[in-house]
Amino acid sequence: MTLDRTIAPSVSDFGHLTIPSPTEIILGNGVRLVVINNGEQPVNMIAVTWNGGYDDVEKPEALKLMCSTLNEGCKSFDSETIADILDFNGSWLKIGSSGHHTSIRLYSLNSRLKEVLPVIREIIISPTFPVEAVEAKRKKLISALKLDLEKVSYIASRLSDRLILGKNNRGARTETSEQYEAITGIDLERLHSQIIVGNRPTIYLAGNISEETIRIVSDTFGNIAFGSDGCVITLSPPSPDLTPCREDAIMPDKLQCAIKTGCPAISRTHPDYDYLRIAVTALGGYFGSRLSMNIREEKGFTYGISAGLLGTLDGSMIRIGCQCDNAFVEPVLDEISKELNLLASVPMEKEELDAVRRYQMSMLASTLDNPINIADYYINMKTVGTPDDYFYRQQRALNSVTPEQIMELTARYMSPESMYTAVAGSL
DSSP states (O other): OOOOTTSOOOOOOOOOOOOOOOEEEEOTTSOEEEEEEOOSSSEEEEEEEEEOOGGGSSOHHHHHHHHHHTTSBBSSOBHHHHHHHHHHTTOEEEEEEOSSEEEEEEEEEGGGHHHHHHHHHHHHHOBOOOHHHHHHHHHHHHHHHHHHTTOHHHHHHHHHHHHHHOTTOGGGOOOOHHHHHTOOHHHHHHHIIIIIITSOOEEEEEESOOHHHHHHHHHHHTTOOOOSOSOOOOOOOOOOSSSSOEEEEEOTTOSEEEEEEEEEEOOTTSTTHHHHHHHHHHHHTSTTSHHIIIIIIISOOOSOEEEEEEEOSSOEEEEEEEEEEGGGHHHHHHHHHHHHHHHHHSOOOHHHHHHHHHHHHHHHHHTTSSHHHHHHHHHHHHHTOOOTTHHHHHHHHHHHOOHHHHHHHHHHHOOGGGOEEEEEEOO
16 A cells, blocks of 8 residues: 555544543551552552642752752662662652652662662651762752853743742742752751651552552551641742733843743633633644744744743743843734734634644643553642543533633733733843
């Protein structure tokens, strides 16, 4: 059979998508184990997730340093031994925090789980925070911060956070080298006790999961004496100090400027949220979006521009961002305003709305691609507050949204007059 490459392949709808339901087990110590048994390969991912993140502690820099040194030594293993055990058994470890959660992730072969889980258990219950390792990580974090402070994108993002969230919002706090220098070993131990030991985590286990794998995980974590109230999540909803405005951060001798413009938005539980997400995607959420086609493709002002609806436990925001030549800042801002006004006043053509639908449905379908993606969906329910029926709600919105709704939502939630704009660079 000869393939005729002059004929485009047919395009069809995905049909109804269903997210597999996990199995939940309560371990002997009250820890909730969420199992997603959906893979074919003999591998797994374990995510141990605690309440408590950067926005819940007084010293977020100390939490970042604590996470980066948690696997640098524990009661039974030094850092070299930990690394050797993980490498020899083909495992990979990732430790980090977000606004309101801290997690340890382990990616492993099912056949090697017995060899690596004792290490993870020790990292959780008895890290030693060796002085030399702490100092090395401290210097690395300070160096990374100094590099960030030279980037227009970083400065614009932090300024945008202060404008949209409010200058006293915990999510808008900024890091300094002095804050890293002031962190003590006692700070790290206190945070470990507060978040890791003092909180009962939720554990997510995903992959090709057998009863034996569940038993190994249960035996490893089910008898750790976690607390139940070590760290309380403290929400900080967006609360701008000013009316919509523009602020510039002058950075001399920079060849490009970074632009971040946006506004607070409705929460994930609001009935308009899923439909607003479609409007934001049409504006700047994919390569064929209006901002990309106009400002990147047609006018060549930037290599890339995007818009997103960013939802968290605290609330949400709409943010548009790009970098451009210093001379193009005003034209880019003018074109963003024009596209917002067009989206709010002229109905979308059916072909454009269909393209947005297909793009978002393909992103939704990618959630089902493997068990780790499915686990990430359920982890997001905990960490960013997606509703229980979020998967269904997105499909319902995509199947029912109209051009008139897109217009109305754009006018209501993201008019040019509602935008807070931050620009960083050599203006």
